[in-house]
Amino acid sequence: MNEELDPIRELREDHKKVKDYLLELIDALNKKDAQRSLEILILLDKLGGPHFRFEEETLYPTLKKFFGEEYYRYLLKAHDKVITAAKKIAEVLGKGAITEDEVRMLISIVRSEVLPHPIECEGLALLMDRLSKEEIRAIAKSIERSRNENVPLLEWAETIRVKKV
Numbered sequence: 001m002n003e004e005l006d007p008i009r010e011l012r013e014d015h016k017k018v019k020d021y022l023l024e025l026i027d028a029l030n031k032k033d034a035q036r037s038l039e040i041l042i043l044l045d046k047l048g049g050p051h052f053r054f055e056e057e058t059l060y061p062t063l064k065k066f067f068g069e070e071y072y073r074y075l076l077k078a079h080d081k082v083i084t085a086a087k088k089i090a091e092v093l094g095k096g097a098i099t100e101d102e103v104r105m106l107i108s109i110v111r112s113e114v115l116p117h118p119i120e121c122e123g124l125a126l127l128m129d130r131l132s133k134e135e136i137r138a139i140a141k142s143i144e145r146s147r148n149e150n151v152p153l154l155e156w157a158e159t160i161r162v163k164k165v
């Protein structure tokens with residue numbers, strides 16, 4: 001058995017990686033490099049599946065007592081937006097080449113629909129020092145479980161995720 005994960009550190013490290021991938025994706029799109037953009041999208045899909053999964057299965061419901069039902073729903077809708085954006089980006093990049101117009105559209109989608117997630121979700125770590133040891137342990141287990149099952153974002157969204165886009 002591994003040493004127990006620190007959920008705050010894991011959450012932050014995931015967000016840092018996602019932020020770096022997204023900035024690299026914007027750069028690759030600007031260069032009209034469809035192949036590299038698709039590679040980065042695949043990395044984001046792999047990382048984002050387990051990440052969104054533990055957030056929705058454990059982290060958000062546990063933190064709901066602090067921010068309430070309305071903000072909880074807002075967070076789920078923010079995930080919907082990312083899923084819809086990822087589908088759209090995959091669809092365009094799947095063609096193998098990108099036009100100038102598509103570059104502009106995809107960069108705008110990344111900036112307005114995807115990048116806000118790591119920025120906002122990072123702030124949730126602020127609330128996590130109010131959780132009990134048991135709650136932190138449950139979140140750590142959820143992170144481990146979702147990483148072990150390792151279902152990518154778009155597959156998770158179509159299959160396991162209860163809320164459908």
Ligand SMILES: [Fe+2]
Nearest residue numbers: 055118121122
């Ligand atoms: Fe997150």
